[in-house]
Amino acid sequence: xxWRVVKQIARHGIRSEPAPDIGAAAEGEIGRxxxxxxxxxxKALTIRMVDAGSCNGCExxxxxxxxxxxxxxxxxxxxxxxxxxxxxLLVTGPVSRNMATALRRTFDATxxxxxVVAVGDCGCDGGIFGENYAxxxxxxxxxxxxxxxxxxxxxxxxxxxxxxxxxxxxx
Numbered sequence: 001x002x003w004r005v006v007k008q009i010a011r012h013g014i015r016s017e018p019a020p021d022i023g024a025a026a027e028g029e030i031g032r033x034x035x036x037x038x039x040x041x042x043k044a045l046t047i048r049m050v051d052a053g054s055c056n057g058c059e060x061x062x063x064x065x066x067x068x069x070x071x072x073x074x075x076x077x078x079x080x081x082x083x084x085x086x087x088x089l090l091v092t093g094p095v096s097r098n099m100a101t102a103l104r105r106t107f108d109a110t111x112x113x114x115x116v117v118a119v120g121d122c123g124c125d126g127g128i129f130g131e132n133y134a135x136x137x138x139x140x141x142x143x144x145x146x147x148x149x150x151x152x153x154x155x156x157x158x159x160x161x162x163x164x165x166x167x168x169x170x171x
Contacts, residue, residue: 038054044076045167048086052103052139054093057153058120062158063091077163083109088166090159091143094122094129095136109141115166117147119159124148 036154052058065072080086083106095103106115118139120143130139139145146169149162 020088021079023171038076042051044078045088045163046078046080046086047081047090047163048106049089049090050092050103050106052091052093052099052123052142053096053135054059054120054122058092059157062092062119062159065160070156070160072160083107084111085143086110086114088117089143089159090117090119090163091139091145092119092123093141094126094131095142097136100136100142103139103142113170115147115170117143117149117159117162117166118145119149119162120151120154121150124150127152 013111049059049062064070065077070115083089089107089110091103108109116139118124122129123139126135126137129137136142142157147162149159151158154162
């Protein structure tokens, strides 16, 4: 069985996608992000990610920030399980009516000075769902938002830029 796989790899090569091209300017910006985060905060930035009702497209891009290409942990940015340990809330999706109370409680549990970044078209303006019987619409209709990162879903580098914009505004 394993020999068939090895023969197929030898015949066709390893098929995978090339690493995304984020451009030379973005690569330099990633190095500046770490310096800005440490200069402004003096420590690691901790983020609590909240899915308020999204399709999980934005979550996939946020998870990509943790891969070796973007290496968000190497920049001093960490995800935490509790809003009580977070500096920033990263919220995705249109806020479903069932998640509105949970999102408000999460916001209230985050210590001051807290930052909120709405990710994706749904988080920014309600996206294709808008406001209806099951959705409160954008994140800003439930809690105050500092930075919006549009896109469906936005690429990881844009999410990283949004996080940096929020941190810079705090300074």
